[in-house]
Every structure is written in C-alpha cells, then in structure tokens.
Amino acid sequence: MKQISTFGSSSYQVGDLQLLRNADDDSAIARMLANCPIVLLETGEELGDAGRARLYILLRGALSVATDTRTGMADGTVSKILPGESVGEQSVLDEEANLSSITALEQSEVLMIEADLVWQLIDESNILARNLLRLLSFRIRAANAQLRRRQKLGEFYRQLSMIDGLTGLYNRAWLNDLLPTMVTTAHSSNAPLALIMIDLDHFKKFNDTHGHLAGDQALRAAAQVLSGALRPTDFAVRYGGEEMMVLLPQTSDKVAAAVAERLCERMRQASVFADMRQPLPHITASLGVAVLQPQQNEQDLIAAADAALYRAKESGRDRVAAA
Numbered sequence: 001m002k003q004i005s006t007f008g009s010s011s012y013q014v015g016d017l018q019l020l021r022n023a024d025d026d027s028a029i030a031r032m033l034a035n036c037p038i039v040l041l042e043t044g045e046e047l048g049d050a051g052r053a054r055l056y057i058l059l060r061g062a063l064s065v066a067t068d069t070r071t072g073m074a075d076g077t078v079s080k081i082l083p084g085e086s087v088g089e090q091s092v093l094d095e096e097a098n099l100s101s102i103t104a105l106e107q108s109e110v111l112m113i114e115a116d117l118v119w120q121l122i123d124e125s126n127i128l129a130r131n132l133l134r135l136l137s138f139r140i141r142a143a144n145a146q147l148r149r150r151q152k153l154g155e156f157y158r159q160l161s162m163i164d165g166l167t168g169l170y171n172r173a174w175l176n177d178l179l180p181t182m183v184t185t186a187h188s189s190n191a192p193l194a195l196i197m198i199d200l201d202h203f204k205k206f207n208d209t210h211g212h213l214a215g216d217q218a219l220r221a222a223a224q225v226l227s228g229a230l231r232p233t234d235f236a237v238r239y240g241g242e243e244m245m246v247l248l249p250q251t252s253d254k255v256a257a258a259v260a261e262r263l264c265e266r267m268r269q270a271s272v273f274a275d276m277r278q279p280l281p282h283i284t285a286s287l288g289v290a291v292l293q294p295q296q297n298e299q300d301l302i303a304a305a306d307a308a309l310y311r312a313k314e315s316g317r318d319r320v321a322a323a
C-alpha cells in the first residue's frame with residue numbers, strides 16, 4: 001500500500017463520494033478533504049492498518065471486506081465495495097477498531113479519512129449525517145435479513161439431523177430431545193402415553209440370505225408400514241438397527257394394543273422388493289406395548305416396552321405382547 005496523492009491534488013470530486021453526494025457546499029468539503037491521503041493497493045493486497053477507526057472511501061477498483069476476522073468471530077460474510085462506496089463508518093461512529101479485513105480485488109485507489117475529520121465533516125454537512133444514517137439503516141436491515149436466513153437454515157439442518165437417513169423416520173436424537181417432554185406433559189395432564197417397541201424378526205438371517213441392500217429395503221418397507229398406519233399425532237422412530245418405536249400420545253393400553261396388532265398384521269402383508277421386480281419373502285415383527293405409569297420416567301417406559309417385546313420374541317415372534 002503506498003500513498004500516491006492527496007484528495008486535493010487528485011482529479012476526484014466530492015460528488016464521486018457516495019456519502020457526500022449532494023452536499024450543500026462541495027467546495028468547503030473539498031477543502032476539508034484536501035490533505036486526506038489516497039493510497040494505491042495492488043490486486044490481492046490487504047489495506048494496512050485497517051484496524052484503526054477511519055473512514056475508507058474507494059475511488060477506483062474494487063475491495064472485498066470480510067467481517068470480524070480478528071476476533072475469531074468471522075461468519076464468512078464477504079461484501080464487495082465498489083467505487084464511491086465506503087468502509088469503516090461504524091468504527092468511526094462507535095470509536096472502536098475496524099475488525100474487517102479489507103483486500104483489493106483489483107488495483108484500487110482508496111481515500112483515507114481520519115475519525116476526527118469525519119466528525120468535523122458531520123458537523124459541517126447535514127447531508128453526510130443523513131447519508132450515514134441511511135447507510136447504517138440499510139446495513140442493519142441487510143444484517144437482520146441475513147440473520148433470519150441463517151436461523152431458517154439452522155432450523156432446517158436441526159430438523160434434518162433428527163431424521164433417520166435410511167427410513168425417513170425420526171431418529172434417536174429426536175427421541176432423546178422429545179420423549180422427556182412428552183412424558184412430562186403426559187404426567188402433568190394425566191393423559192396416557194403409549195409406546196410400542198418393534199423389532200423385525202430374524203433380520204440377521206434376512207440380511208444373510210438376501211444381502212444387506214435387500215435388508216435396507218426391508219427396513220424402508222417396515223418404516224412405511226408404521227408411517228402409513230399412524231395418526232398425525234403419533235410418532236414413528238428408528239430406535240436402533242432393526243428396532244423401531246411408535247409413540248402414541250393420549251392413548252390407552254387397550255387402544256395401543258389394538259394399534260400394535262394392526263401394525264403386526266400390516267408388517268406381515270408388506271412387500272419388500274429388492275429391485276422392483278422380484279418380491280422378497282415377507283418380513284414379520286415382534287411388538288412390545290407399554291403405557292406410562294405414574295412415577296415412571298422415559299427410561300422406565302422404554303424398559304417396560306422392551307421387556308414386553310422380549311416376551312413376544314420368546315413366545316414365538318410375529319406377535320404382540322403387553323407390559
């Protein structure tokens with residue numbers, strides 16, 4: 001970065017500077033700016049000493065401004081500054097260091113105005129004050145819009161991280177997040193909460209006989225049985241490998257047992273296709289049903305359904321057992 005002239009000895013005009021455009025008295029402002037240095041930056045060169053609270057106005061070329069690089073808080077925002085535009089207004093106004101890193105995207109000429117002089121210019125020109133306010137308001141709006149976009153994106157990824165990639169059912173992370181709340185709600189509202197634990201039968205053998213990809217397809221078919229048979233208020237979760245779970249809020253033990261029987265029957269009837277031509281042998285599942293008891297927490301509820309599932313397996317599989 002080298003100084004090539006001052007504003008007074010250059011051919012640039014006050015009207016070239018966006019912040020001062022339409023100023024009441026151009027010549028008075030030109031006089032105030034006369035000794036401000038103009039520096040030349042080569043492509044890729046960083047503006048030295050950019051941290052100091054100063055106003056930089058680009059006269060020629062293009063600059064890239066990356067936010068907050070020195071605090072380790074960089075959020076990846078990079079803006080492009082074009083001739084007439086400025087950087088550093090905020091650091092002048094709040095008298096804090098400018099934390100952006102400013103780099104020339106092509107050979108550029110930059111006018112540097114020290115903070116003290118910016119304040120004198122503000123006193124001199126209402127237009128500068130007004131333009132500054134407009135610019136800051138625009139930046140605040142842009143920052144808010146970006147924040148909202150990020151929040152939406154964050155929520156999208158959060159939702160995505162709660163879904164099992166193979167089956168499209170909720171995953172264990174979702175369960176860990178939501179089940180404690182569901183249990184608390186059920187206890188406080190005195191409404192029953194039923195849980196059905198579902199485990200595919202002899203799934204190791206299915207994998208060994210038909211291959212792991214066919215096994216994956218069978219898991220998808222099982223998941224579809226669950227999603228297709230439930231009410232909108234129920235939730236289906238992939239609990240582990242070939243183990244799934246259904247949560248039924250406001251559902252009594254009798255109704256939950258009937259739902260489990262229906263799921264068991266639909267599993268039996270579900271078709272698994274390896275390549276959309278050849279149907280594979282049917283899958284069956286064993287199901288354990290439990291309803292939340294007073295004093296039980298989520299772990300107790302899962303353990304009760306698991307114990308019932310174990311009994312369904314022990315007594316021959318392809319059936320329902322209740323806690």
Ligand SMILES: Nc1nc2c(ncn2[C@@H]2O[C@H](COP(=O)(O)OP(=O)(O)OP(=O)(O)O)[C@@H](O)[C@H]2O)c(=O)[nH]1
Nearest residue numbers: 199200201202203204205207212213215216241242
């Ligand atoms: N294809 C496939 N298989 C899986 C997946 N996750 C777990 N498995 C398989 O599921 C099988 C579970 O086997 P086991 O726990 O022995 O149970 P099982 O053979 O179903 O026997 P029972 O439950 O007693 O009827 C294992 O062979 C796992 O490899 C998966 O995502 N895809």
